Amino acid sequence: MNQHLSILGSTVLLSIILATPAWSVNPAGYGSAGGEFNIKISRVPANELAKAKSTNPPFEPTPEILAEGEKIFLGRGGCISCHGAEGKGDGAAAKNLPIQPRNFTNPKFNTYRTPGEMMWVLKNGSMGQTGRVPGTGMLPVVQPNGFISEEDGWKVLLYERSLGEQTK
Numbered sequence: 791m792n793q794h795l796s797i798l799g800s801t802v803l804l805s806i807i808l809a810t811p812a813w814s815v816n817p818a819g820y821g822s823a824g825g826e827f828n829i830k831i832s833r834v835p836a837n838e839l840a841k842a843k844s845t846n847p848p849f850e851p852t853p854e855i856l857a858e859g860e861k862i863f864l865g866r867g868g869c870i871s872c873h874g875a876e877g878k879g880d881g882a883a884a885k886n887l888p889i890q891p892r893n894f895t896n897p898k899f900n901t902y903r904t905p906g907e908m909m910w911v912l913k914n915g916s917m918g919q920t921g922r923v924p925g926t927g928m929l930p931v932v933q934p935n936g937f938i939s940e941e942d943g944w945k946v947l948l949y950e951r952s953l954g955e956q957t958k
């Protein structure tokens with residue numbers, strides 16, 4: 791785990807160094823919820839968007855699934871370090887990122903993204919693939935490029951969506 795995190799750390803640093811000149815963001819927004827890059831723009835490239843949008847989770851967000859998703863978010867997924875304990879995008883590592891992590895408690899986010907688009911990001915990261923959003927610290931987390939299974943990815947993203955449902 792520690793070894794994994796340090797690899798993650800250096801990759802994040804590298805992407806910051808690469809991303810900063812063209813896309814520097816006002817440091818006043820660092821570490822604060824809501825300092826995100828435009829959430830209305832999908833992070834999925836145009837030629838893969840229709841397929842991503844029509845990909846549905848393999849199970850319903852039952853209380854059991856959401857509880858497992860929360861465990862992954864706070865534990866082995868490491869999402870908490872950037873997205874924060876409450877999913878507001880204000881985790882400890884967020885301060886070091888030029889683009890702020892997603893605030894999942896914003897109910898609007900769920901209206902701009904389908905679960906399938908979120909899964910695409912879990913598999914591919916948000917690395918500037920569309921050319922409309924700069925590369926960010928959101929690296930691939932689902933296998934094969936990430937470290938959690940696809941099933942765990944669905945659980946944790948359903949949990950993230952539930953945070954926006956609660957604040958509606």
Ligand code: HEC
Nearest residue numbers: 827833867869872889890891892908911916926927928931
């Ligand atoms: C190193 C910091 C970091 C970690 C760790 C991290 N994220 Fe993120 N995440 C980000 C950032 C930064 C963004 C904003 C990316 C953007 O604006 O395109 C983001 C955005 C997202 C999005 C929204 C993508 C979209 O379409 O807008 C999802 C979903 C997501 N993260 C899920 C997760 C999950 C699940 C985990 C844990 C398994 C996780 N993240 C771990 C930094 C992180």
